[in-house]
Amino acid sequence: MTRTVRAAIAVAGAAVLSLSVVTTSGVAQSAPDSERRQDIKIGLLLPESKTTRYEKFDKPYIEQKIQELAPGAQVDYYNAAESATTQQQQVNTALAKGDKVLILDAVDSKSIQSSVDKAHAAGVKVVAYDRLAQGPVDSYVSYDNRKVGELQGKALLDALGDKAGSGQIVMHNGSPTDPNAADFKAGAHSVLDGKVKIGKEYDTPNWDPNNANQQMSGAISALGKDNIVGVYSANDGLAAGISTALKAAGMNVPLTGQDAQLDAIQRILVGDQTITVMKPYKPEADIAATMAVDLAEGKALPKDLVPLTVTNGSGDKVPANLLTPVVVDKTNIKDTVVKDGLYTVDEICTPTYEEACKQAGLE
CATH class of the missing domain: 3.40.50.2300 (Response regulator)
Structure with a gap:
């Protein structure tokens, strides 16, 4: 091997080493992190609109917090208009769209269990919001x-x-x-x-x-x-x-x-x-959004986010956060x-x- 070739290999090796150092820095990771967050797809399923809270507060607060935590994340929104059958169909749609996490406020906590089972079988996480659904729910946020x-x-x-x-x-x-x-x-x-x-x-x-x-x-x-x-x-x-x-x-x-x-x-x-x-809607919405983003990113939910465990109607133990009403x-x-x-x-x-x-x- 000639001296010139050895020098070229050394330069190339140094460049690779330099690249490996750069890619382990926070700056270099921002691009793939951003791309990963843009891949996050969350389904938001609320039960009805006669109660003004859902459209006026819950929906915008949850969407806002998700975008704050994961800019570029996709949120697919569904309102069941008080129909348990419609909500089951909406879960099917969310799964077909490839949503990785469902934030679910169940119209009927019992009948929705088959949909929760289907999500679980597909590897999709379910955050029970405000109402505790039956089935293998991954986390729950509500008030006492x-x-x-x-x-x-x-x-x-x-x-x-x-x-x-x-x-x-x-x-x-x-x-x-x-x-x-x-x-x-x-x-x-x-x-x-x-x-x-x-x-x-x-x-x-x-x-x-x-x-x-x-x-x-x-x-x-x-x-x-x-x-x-x-x-x-x-x-x-x-x-x-x-x-x-x-x-x-x-x-x-x-x-x-x-x-x-x-x-x-x-x-x-x-x-x-x-x-x-x-x-207060915002604390509840913020916690639900945080749970959803963490689960979408494959993270374990920290204890301060789910300090309690509750048992739902199907006997599943669910990590939970229950807030105090006023x-x-x-x-x-x-x-x-x-x-x-x-x-x-x-x-x-x-x-x-x-x-x-x-x-x-x-x-």
Whole structure:
């Protein structure tokens, strides 16, 4: 081998060595990392749009956080419009598209199990969002839903005061296919049982406000309006229908809710609803997005992201993160929904509610 050839080989070797050093640096890794993130495909499956939270808050917050963590990631969005069958079809579509992770808020936690099984068999991870689906779910984020019911029950008792023992209440527990509704109900009963008489109690399929309105009208007819001292409503959508029925009967009694919907905040201001339970959407959405990106990148979820383990209806143990809900009444609207950025004072205090806003210190 000539001296010139040996020199050329040495230069080439040095170049290779130099290249290997560069490619192990953070700068050189950015290109393949970026390409890897662009390959991330996440399916976001939400249950319905009658409850304003999903389109107004959950969807944009989740999408925003995913893009923050994994710029260029693809998010395929589906809304099941309250149909369990539609949601099963949407899971099939997401799998066919090649989504690597599904963020799933189940319409029906039981019937969706076959879809969760199918995703698991395909190596697709499932993050249960807000509602705990059955099947081999990889992680779960929600609020302490039994605590929600406890807070609602306590608020109702506090509002009833001495009337708790002198009349009856009506309970509207929400959709029987939503596992959260069972938790709300159990939490509320743990506080209310033995302290107040429950005259009528209803499940309301699909959380339909119109059904709640009809149920409340039926309860008023059956029990008599003078015998009803309060109403437990598991969420604000039901409370809207219930409030209309109460007004039609010339009644104004304590009424609970949940989700901190704008119309519920306005009802609270004018005394048509007593409280709502706020479950700040952004923390829940951010955690779900973080779980999804970590799982899409093949990472194990850190303990601080999933500090708990829960068991779903099919007996699977699921790593979980359960956040703490907050009661909102007329006295703390400014320090809760306004401070957290759910709504501005201008959004709440339209001309109809202007005077009530002044009285509540919302100016």
